[in-house]
Amino acid sequence: MxxxxxxxxxxxxxxxxxxxxxxxxxxxxxxxxxxxxxxxxxxxxxxxxxxxxxxxxxxxxxxxxxxxxxxxxxxxxxxxxxxxxxxxxxxxxxxxxxxxxxxxxxxxxxxxxxxxxxxxxxxxxxxxxxLPAAFWKKKFDEQIDMPGLAMLLAICAERTWSKFPAERMPDWYGWSADTTLRGLKRLRNLGLIEQRTRYQKAELTPIGSTMFYEYRPARIMRPAPQARPEGAAA
Known part of the structure; x- marks a missing residue:
């Protein structure tokens, strides 16, 4: 879809x-x-x-x-x-x-x-x-809540590994930091996203770096490599 x-x-x-x-x-x-x-x-x-x-x-x-x-x-x-x-x-x-x-x-x-x-x-x-058909066929639509669905769409829109800092979400997407965190937790519990830990330099911190998370859709939520909308040109 x-x-x-x-x-x-x-x-x-x-x-x-x-x-x-x-x-x-x-x-x-x-x-x-x-x-x-x-x-x-x-x-x-x-x-x-x-x-x-x-x-x-x-x-x-x-x-x-x-x-x-x-x-x-x-x-x-x-x-x-x-x-x-x-x-x-x-x-x-x-x-x-x-x-x-x-x-x-x-x-x-x-x-x-x-x-x-x-x-x-x-x-x-x-x-x-x-959104692949599995979202409905596996009944994830019945298990997901509003924070989870909002974050799923945001993450699917990026496709690759991306970070979603909770404090920036009101400006970027229009919902609260709390909604962001609850949504990410729900998606992890449902197995709809993958999470990885990353670090970036921060010279003024005690250890010289800060940690953050990046997310991407789980395999079941990724469209097939050749998937295109019906009628798309080859």
């Missing part, structure tokens, strides 16, 4: 750097974030209507887990409300089909601008991250 990196963080030189993802984290909307990711995953190909996926509202409810401990009518309503929150963020449009219980969801650009969606890597050169 490709996702433009601008959803996670705006490009260098932008003020502020944090982007749409921060709005999910600060409001604690885990269901909304999970729903958005599964919508992207379900929208694997463009059709005659564009990037539109139309499903029965109860199917959307199952995808969003709003059917758990709820009667069908309540599950459908909760699914619609979840979609409406995503529409308010200009990430999608959602329309109910007259005479049926179907809901048609149309993707918009991931930066929240409301612009028309295009598949990253196909019609443009926008940088994007990828």
């Amino acid at each position: 490709p996702l433009r990196k601008v959803f996670v963080q705006k490009p260098k030189g932008s003020t502020p750097r944090h982007s749409v993802l921060a709005s999910f984290v600060t409001t604690g909307d885990l269901r909304g974030l999970r729903a958005y990711l599964i919508i992207l995953a379900a929208s694997s190909a463009q059709n005659e209507q564009g990037w539109v996926t139309e499903l029965d509202s109860l199917v959307w409810a199952r995808l969003f887990d709003t059917d758990q401990h709820a009667v069908p009518a309540a599950a459908r309503t909760a699914a619609w409300r979840t979609l409406s929150r995503l529409a308010d963020k200009e990430l999608i449009t959602c329309d109910r089909t007259k005479g049926s219980r179907n809901i048609a969801v149309t993707l918009k650009r991931e930066d929240g601008s409301g612009d028309k969606y295009t598949r990253p890597g196909v019609t443009d050169k926008d940088a994007y991250l990828q």
